[in-house]
Amino acid sequence: MATKTKPAAKRPGADLTKAIKAAADSLFEAGRSGKPVPPVRDMLPEADVSVAYRVQEVNTHRALAAGRRLIGRKIGLTAAAVQKQFGIAEPDFGMLFADMAVPDGEEVARARLIQPKVEAEVAFVLGRDLNLDQPTVADVMRAVDFCVPAIEIVDSRVADWKIKLVDTIADNASSGLFVLGCRPQPLRKLDLRMCGMVMESKGEPICVGAGAACMG
Numbered sequence: 001m002a003t004k005t006k007p008a009a010k011r012p013g014a015d016l017t018k019a020i021k022a023a024a025d026s027l028f029e030a031g032r033s034g035k036p037v038p039p040v041r042d043m044l045p046e047a048d049v050s051v052a053y054r055v056q057e058v059n060t061h062r063a064l065a066a067g068r069r070l071i072g073r074k075i076g077l078t079a080a081a082v083q084k085q086f087g088i089a090e091p092d093f094g095m096l097f098a099d100m101a102v103p104d105g106e107e108v109a110r111a112r113l114i115q116p117k118v119e120a121e122v123a124f125v126l127g128r129d130l131n132l133d134q135p136t137v138a139d140v141m142r143a144v145d146f147c148v149p150a151i152e153i154v155d156s157r158v159a160d161w162k163i164k165l166v167d168t169i170a171d172n173a174s175s176g177l178f179v180l181g182c183r184p185q186p187l188r189k190l191d192l193r194m195c196g197m198v199m200e201s202k203g204e205p206i207c208v209g210a211g212a213a214c215m216g
Helices: 014-034 048-065 080-086 137-143 166-171
Strands: 071-074 092-097 119-125 144-154 177-180 196-201 204-210
Touching: 014 048, 014 166, 048 071, 048 092, 092 166, 092 196, 119 177, 119 196, 137 144
Parallel strands: none
Antiparallel strands: 071 092, 119 144, 144 177, 196 204
């Protein structure tokens, strides 16, 4: 008498966990080799923000296990126009490691990056931890030791910057390197709305901005 064997049921989440690991591996190898990869969103059966952060977390743990020192967070997608472009209503974030810092005035070796872009930022240096689930503005102000102008060198392990929200979050918010200025200012003396920026290339202004563009 012939019998049929019932196929074993798949463990819930098993396929997603495997896909998250594969996406993280792809981005890690791109960073190691300097060869960008296709968007990872197509590798994920559930391509949403929470899954993208799980991909990022895999490579964060990998970096920490390798001895890299986590020193801060990169906040992205702060401007309303950019949020509208990605169809979201809040910023995203990635991890900043000590070996990503470039001293002010130092040349950056092109080989360290794949397809870099440059952004002017304000960096908030904390003097105390901010381990609160729902920090108030006052909590944040107490925690900030000082502010400095900064240059963020964003980079993407995704080929030709063909990214959507899931790709950039999974790719550590498209982090590359960063430069901190050497003239710290206390937060209480700054009007962040009016903080202005002029970016120059070879002495020629190419971009201007103000803090108000990413507030509200």
